[in-house]
Structures are given as structure tokens and as C-alpha cells.
Amino acid sequence: MTGTAPADAAWAGIIISRLAIGRLRLRSPESQGLVCSTISTWASLHRAGGFVSQKGRASRKSAAANVRIIETSMIEIRRGSRDDLDAIARIQASCPDAAQWAPADYLDHDLRVALLDNRVAGFLVTRLLGTLDGNSECEILNLAVAAQARRRGIARRLIGDFLTGFSGSVFLEVRESNNDARSLYNSMKFMEIDRRPEYYLSPTEAAIVMKFHSC
Ligand SMILES: CC(C)(COP(=O)(O)OP(=O)(O)OC[C@H]1O[C@@H](n2cnc3c(N)ncnc32)[C@H](O)[C@@H]1OP(=O)(O)O)[C@@H](O)C(=O)NCCC(=O)NCCS
Numbered sequence: 001m002t003g004t005a006p007a008d009a010a011w012a013g014i015i016i017s018r019l020a021i022g023r024l025r026l027r028s029p030e031s032q033g034l035v036c037s038t039i040s041t042w043a044s045l046h047r048a049g050g051f052v053s054q055k056g057r058a059s060r061k062s063a064a065a066n067v068r069i070i071e072t073s074m075i076e077i078r079r080g081s082r083d084d085l086d087a088i089a090r091i092q093a094s095c096p097d098a099a100q101w102a103p104a105d106y107l108d109h110d111l112r113v114a115l116l117d118n119r120v121a122g123f124l125v126t127r128l129l130g131t132l133d134g135n136s137e138c139e140i141l142n143l144a145v146a147a148q149a150r151r152r153g154i155a156r157r158l159i160g161d162f163l164t165g166f167s168g169s170v171f172l173e174v175r176e177s178n179n180d181a182r183s184l185y186n187s188m189k190f191m192e193i194d195r196r197p198e199y200y201l202s203p204t205e206a207a208i209v210m211k212f213h214s215c
Pocket of ligand 1: 095097098099122142143144145146149150151152153154155156157173174175178179180181183184185187
């Protein structure tokens with residue numbers, strides 16, 4: 001970890017304390033009002049070359065220069081319903097890397113949607129495979145985030161919401177070439193446990209099997 005300039009440290013302290021109570025309102029020395037969503041603040045600051053990254057690095061730039069309007073929306077996760085299927089179909093159709101199921105079939109499983117500015121911006125579908133001695137086995141059937149809403153922490157929030165209170169193992173398959181999704185799962189401590197050659201068709205490609213264990 002590199003050193004933190006005093007001004008940066010002060011701003012970081014303010015952010016940490018404000019994050020703990022939910023919505024964050026900051027005013028920079030230039031009096032720009034900011035309302036940031038709690039979860040995406042870290043990622044947004046990180047991407048903006050801001051003063052604190054997720055890895056704890058501190059920028060040497062002044063805090064004032066880095067404070068800018070980052071995010072004015074909130075991400076909300078809730079259960080998906082029939083009313084969400086049109087939006088899910090649109091997102092899925094725009095994501096060739098996602099599984100292409102009939103959206104109505106998702107209602108037979110655990111369906112969660114992420115709302116950004118009150119509109120469905122992503123969804124996660126999981127299926128319970130079984131439970132033994134309090135430990136469950138689940139699989140992720142599909143996950144997709146609308147292209148214009150990516151890199152705001154939506155997929156991470158969806159998976160985090162699903163894992164909250166979950167005890168057991170979660171499995172998934174992902175196309176070998178799908179580096180975005182593999183980065184996401186790796187960042188969330190999923191382990192690559194197997195490779196299945198020619199698992200996918202159109203185009204033919206291997207699947208990487210990943211597993212997450214939650215105690
Ligand atoms: C993969 C996907 C779901 C990620 O959704 P997202 O909301 O953009 O992901 P997040 O913003 O929560 O990203 C969380 C972390 O995942 C990693 N990540 C996500 N997208 C990435 C990308 N394009 N490049 C590198 N890393 C990426 C990063 O570590 C990121 O953290 P950071 O932004 O702080 O660096 C999205 O790109 C998508 O819908 N892709 C098409 C469908 C698909 O591939 N589904 C998966 C099927 S298995």
C-alpha cells in the first residue's frame with residue numbers, strides 16, 4: 001500500500017463514515033453536490049482514478065481535483081416477477097454471452113433483478129440443487145447486466161444478495177472466452193475447478209466450471 005496524503009485520508013474517512021449510514025452526500029470545495037449510491041461509490045471512485053481504490057491504494061492527486069459527479073442513482077435488488085420478464089428478455093437478447101432461456105422459465109427458479117433508477121438493469125437466476133445437513137448446493141443459471149449499466153457493481157450486488165445468508169456451494173459454467181464474467185467471478189472468490197471441452201455450441205467452446213463455497 002502506498003502512502004495516503006492527509007487531505008486524501010480525510011476525504012476517505014468521510015466517505016467510509018457516510019457509507020455506513022447509507023446515502024452519501026458530499027460537497028467538494030467547488031460546491032458540487034454529489035449524491036452517490038452506497039455500493040457503487042467505491043468502484044466509481046476507483047475507475048475515476050480517485051483517491052481510494054478497492055485495493056486500498058491512494059492517489060497522489062488532491063481530493064478536490066478528484067471529487068466529481070460520479071453516480072446519482074441507486075441500485076436496488078429485489079425478487080423478479082412476471083412484470084419484469086419483458087425487461088429481462090431485452091437484456092438477455094442484447095447479451096450473446098448470457099444463456100438464452102425463455103424468460104418465463106426463470107419464474108420456476110430463484111430470480112432476482114437489479115433496479116437502476118427504478119428500471120431493471122440486470123438479473124440473476126439461480127437453482128437449488130439440494131440441501132444436506134444445512135449445506136445447500138446451488139447453481140447460477142444466468143446472469144446479465146444491460147450494456148449501458150455495466151461496471152457499476154450491479155452483478156456483484158446481485159450475487160452478493162443471493163449469497164447473503166447462503167450456506168453451501170454455488171456452481172456455474174462460463175464460456176472460456178468470457179473474460180468479463182470470469183473476472184467478475186474471480187473477484188468474488190469463485191474458484192475455477194474444471195474445464196469442459198466443447199461444452200457450448202454456436203460457437204463451440206469449452207466451459208470453465210467455477211465453484212464458490214460459503215460457510
Ligand atoms: C459479466 C457481467 C454480468 C458483469 O456485470 P457488471 O454489473 O458490469 O459487473 P460489476 O460492475 O458488478 O463488476 C464487478 C467486478 O467484476 C469484474 N469485471 C466486471 N466486468 C469486467 C470487465 N468488462 N473487465 C474486467 N473486469 C470486469 C471487475 O473485477 C469488477 O469490479 P470493478 O468494477 O471494481 O473493477 C456483464 O458484463 C454481462 O452482463 N455480460 C454479458 C452476460 C454474461 O457474460 N453473463 C455471464 C454468464 S456466465
